[in-house]
Amino acid sequence: MAGWLVAAYFLWQSVIPDGLKLPDVKETSLFPTSTLSDAESYDRFVRSDFVLAQVVVIAVVAVYARIGPKFVRESAAGPIGTGMLLAMLGLGLVWLLQLPFGLAELWWQRRHDVTLASYQEWIVSGWFGLGAEFLFTSLAILIVVGLAQIIGDWWWLPGGAVFVALAALFAFLLPYLIPGQQPLRQPALQASANSYERQLGLDDIPIKVQDVGGETTAPNAEAVGVGPTRRVILWSTVLRPPFTLDEKEVVVAHELGHHARKHIFKGVAWYALFAIPGAFLISRITRRRGGMRNPEAVPLGLLALVVLSTVALPLQNVITRHMEAEADWVALTLTQDPQDAEGLFKRFTYAAHADPSPPTWSYILLETHPTGLQRIEMARAWRAREQSTP
């Protein structure tokens, strides 16, 4: 436990000054009432849909934990293969029962022009996505049930380590798995990116553009990869008007900030801090069904995993919000342009119909980034701090 706390302490370290106080900004002073009302209405539906879907997931997995072992008779495989079958069927059921909620959300997004995806495209891509989940789950079961066959209930120790290694490998390979990447063809923005990289002491990090024009209108960007695979990926929606060059520079600086502060690596480290104790808890919970060496314990293990993930969600959101805030701070420091940062965050709020100050429960459960209002407050706090520093 002490080791966990020490590791968490070091991972929490940030360049955001200690004791930074965000000014109290009223959202009504930033956005028209109609915009706030629209965003609130939009987010309310999304939040309700999410909560209902989450409740259904837990209910389905709970029922499956009881009835799932019956599906053992549908397998002629040994414990590992049977475990794979039970885990895949559990995920398949979850996918099937979440389908209405996903379709409802898609309908809502299409209605607000947030996405351009058709229902057919969404279902087909979801089906293929489920296939990828099945493959990953089979690998996970191979590791867990395979290790449990050899070392019994101690599988969680090497198993947790293997999952962390896989997460690191995934983080390393992710840049190669994102389709439709093209080089950035905006020389001015590229020049700014080169300048920021020099200031941050980073090696040359490629800036790529992902064409998402046919899928969504929402602007986004991401920092991906570790070590030699690091890169920044800008969605093509960010490079189009109404975004100005100054605003795009804030986006690039923010993503480079993630790389400079080693957030991908830290993300893997945080994952380790959750995955290893999580694996331990699952091994304890499934002992009543004979442990993970017995495939009949897999549905119960799935339930434990879903419940633990839900419980850990607020904590994980705290961590990601902390990292995003730090990247914002780095971007402000690099661009020295709080005004355009504020403009960018306002545009994000408009484009995504995001509620700039959602209810607390929603903030805790759903928000992986600081709210639009918090990001604007940080820009103002940075300006105030700069102005007060001689």
Add this chain to the structure above:
Amino acid sequence: MVFEPPPTEPPAPWEPVEQPPDPNRHPIRVVVTDDLHRWRLTVGFRLLLSIPLWIWLFIWSIGVFFAAIVNWFLTLIKGRSPLSLHDFFASYIRFTTHLHAYFFFAADPYPSFTGKPGYPVDVEIDPPERQNRWKTLFRIFLVIPAALIAGTLVGAPGGGGNNSSYDDQSSSSWQYGATFASGFFLISVLAWFACLARGRAPHGMRDLFAYGLRYSAQTWGYFFLLTDRYPNSDPAEPAADMPEEPRPVRLEVDDDLRRSRLTVFFRGLLYLPQLVWLILWGIAAAVALIVSWFATLAMGRTPSALHRFLAAYVQYIVHVTAYVTNVANPFPGFVGTPGTYPVEVEIDGPERQHRLKTLFRLFLAFPAFVIEATLTGVLFFVAIFGWFVGLFLGRMPLGLRNLGAYAIRYAAETNAYLFLLTDVYPYSGPWDFAPPRPALPPHELEPEPETAFT
């Protein structure tokens, strides 16, 4: 009238008493009395010789198109196809079956232009019976699954004649083109070489053609409202002849036809981990095969360890294919252990192999690949239709399951041949589920030309 019963005479005391027909038998049946002998001269020019028959088929098909529309209305109104039209379509189906049997080398004599009964690959069609009007109304849609399977095999209706929909006569040219693009056409090219070289048609190939022509005749008999009984895809119904020589690769099916709807729904995705493992194992198997090829060439026999390894891989392919195509229900294991799955192959141990056959194995296996490709096309439809039926009924139809098992057995035999597990060539006839041959007295063990598909 074609279906007038012959005048009954009391049987002579030395004649066997004719058994009454099975009430469950299909109203459209293929009768094979072919002796496998082929005259090389007509084999050599078979394509050209058949041209007048194709032209006549085309002309006849135009009449069939209009008659089919009239027949549909009359059957819908009266609940039964008029006898005259029934006989007209029956002759047409017989003629197309004769033509295709001739064209595919499943029979040797030049067929008559009238579909006269008595051809070595003939069709028996029962007289018209009452038909369900709902089935008649939607016949054009109901026939689609059977037509897809028949089309994959034979390529066109009635063994190749006319699959025109009621509203599109111009599709006739496409239909005839389809015959030449079908699996059977490719196989018939192989049959052409075999018949020309040996003066005999390969037994298995002839039985495969006979099966396809039977299914096709039933399909288009169903389409033309000769019966409302759905085509029977079961290759074991009725049982075909067993191959003459013992088979070193045999399929065993111990499946109860029950299907779990949930696993059927996700079957394609549940297959993914198996597919990954299949590919990984396949890489190792390819390396083992190269080593085995050299060893078999040198020793005249596959080393036991390599034989076991490759046999397990063939076994695993059978398990996984049966699973993904809904021919079997349980999720298979990953190691191809014999005795663990309802559909599996039994492969004999290593035996001496002819070195020349080993040396040219890849080239020798090519004809088997062609047949396998055709049967794989059929297996694809078995998987699709089995998926729908399994999802709604929770069970797999026996005929469809057996057809899938037949395709899997042939693929397993081909793989075993390619992987040097045996040098006995794959047998393409549908003998899988045939009951054991009755022990016959020695004087009856002479070559008997008939009995297949009777």
